[in-house]
């Protein structure tokens with residue numbers, strides 16, 4: 438099965454088979470079908486072939502061939518394919534199955550720096566899953582500082598977006614913790630880049646949505662890893678108190694030594710207490726019953742949770758007591774609903790891999806491999822209460838879609854504006870990630886949830902609430918120009934420089950053709 442058959446002449450140049458990589462190119466429908474959709478299941482588009490590279494040189498050979506061919510064809514690196522709107526697809530072109538390199542080279546593609554390197558770092562292949570990076574670095578008592586909520590994502594995939602999570606308020610997004618990259622550009626050149634070397638490519642590729650090159654290695658800063666985590670959730674019905682406390686916890690008023698290491702937050706619409714699951718991986722049925730009673734007693738249409746975590750080591754009783762005292766001191770300054778503090782004590786890996794538990798529950802309920810019409814926004818702090826009033830107390834007041842809503846603040850000064858990821862451009866020094874992570878359980882759901890997402894963005898536009906999409910999806914070039922704003926000219930220039938045929942990651946739908954990339958850059 439999957440024996441190589443001559444590539445369909447319609448799709449790709451026949452002499453592609455003369456390349457040394459021909460044996461790693463698969464065109465069978467079973468293989469191409471797997472690369473024709475993604476986690477979101479909101480887009481479908483078949484490639485002509487899938488390349489299973491053994492090394493970055495294989496990727497460079499493919500891209501060189503396409504970019505120098507009279508008819509360049511699209512090439513899309515695919516990490517885990519956990520995009521939600523077709524961003525990793527290559528209609529009519531070749532999808533590069535990045536994970537093949539990990540299978541071929543095993544853990545030789547995760548290398549922790551020699552003892553004494555300050556700060557320590559790990560060189561991780563772009564195809565590596567964060568869970569595997571974690572396991573490898575923990576063997577040295579080290580770990581990356583910033584984590585996405587879910588770890589079965591690739592290094593290249595999250596660095597092509599930004600890589601956000603509850604540690605980002607202190608250490609910035611994952612892209613702020615990268616010291617060096619190896620990138621295969623859109624002309625097939627293999628380039629090492631950093632803040633000081635080929636820096637325009639380095640900054641472009643970080644958050645670059647796969648537009649400027651394929652990340653085949655990232656050098657990521659590490660820190661000593663804790664052994665244990667005190668993981669808490671604090672319930673609020675007053676959104677002003679909820680956001681005030683979140684912003685206090687991420688502010689410099691709380692020193693690194695006494696503060697939480699992780700701060701996120703969730704919004705639970707009240708109807709979900711009546712119709713949703715009676716227990717979750719974090720809350721027991723008893724907890725949920727208490728929360729449901731709170732929800733029924735309050736005017737607020739939602740319960741807001743601060744989710745926080747404090748790292749500690751249990752090697753000495755003192756450090757355990759100290760962490761408990763630190764926690765109590767912090768909680769004493771917060772205004773959550775009295776008695777509505779829920780605590781778990783887990784290992785560092787159990788905490789970081791917590792969404793795996795959610796995945797298990799959702800998979801067993803047949804709610805994981807369903808369409809995910811997501812909407813991820815960055816909203817300036819100064820407008821977050823207006824956003825809450827318009828969305829949670831307005832549009833979604835009586836809604837009860839399946840999925841979760843995240844809402845947590847980050848400090849803008851931890852982000853580097855030279856990187857491609859867009860964050861709100863106003864004067865606020867804090868902005869919120871608000872993620873509507875819907876699961877569509879029926880075809881109607883998809884349409885309704887898409888409409889709900891559109892109405893949220895329309896409400897912001899009408900109320901003049903500036904926002905930027907994270908994991909962005911825009912259906913027109915005007916949409917992308919608005920997304921990138923003042924950065925657009927630079928982005929087009931870098932696209933023309935590093936991917937002049939505009940073959941890379943077409944699923945993002947930013948540049949649809951070569952002439953477009955060149956044309957825009959020279960306009």
Ligand SMILES: Cc1cc2nc3c(=O)[nH]c(=O)nc-3n(C[C@H](O)[C@H](O)[C@H](O)COP(=O)(O)OP(=O)(O)OC[C@H]3O[C@@H](n4cnc5c(N)ncnc54)[C@H](O)[C@@H]3O)c2cc1C
Nearest residue numbers: 516517518519520524563585586591593594600601647652
């Ligand atoms: C359950 C779940 C939880 C998530 N949680 C978080 C979270 O907490 N924080 C967060 O920031 N994100 C989160 N995400 C979003 C995640 O960052 C993106 O979906 C990311 O793209 C997934 O990585 P991937 O390996 O699947 O990339 P893919 O979806 O395969 O690719 C993403 C894009 O990057 C390109 N690309 C892939 N690999 C490379 C590479 N090596 N070099 C250059 N371009 C490349 C692709 O062409 C595509 O355009 C989550 C996603 C899911 C499904």
Ligand SMILES: Cc1ccn(-c2ncnc3[nH]cnc23)c1
Nearest residue numbers: 586587792795813841843872874
């Ligand atoms: C884009 C993004 C950010 C966080 N997620 C998540 N997806 C699924 N389950 C989650 N639980 C916490 N964050 C989650 C998804």
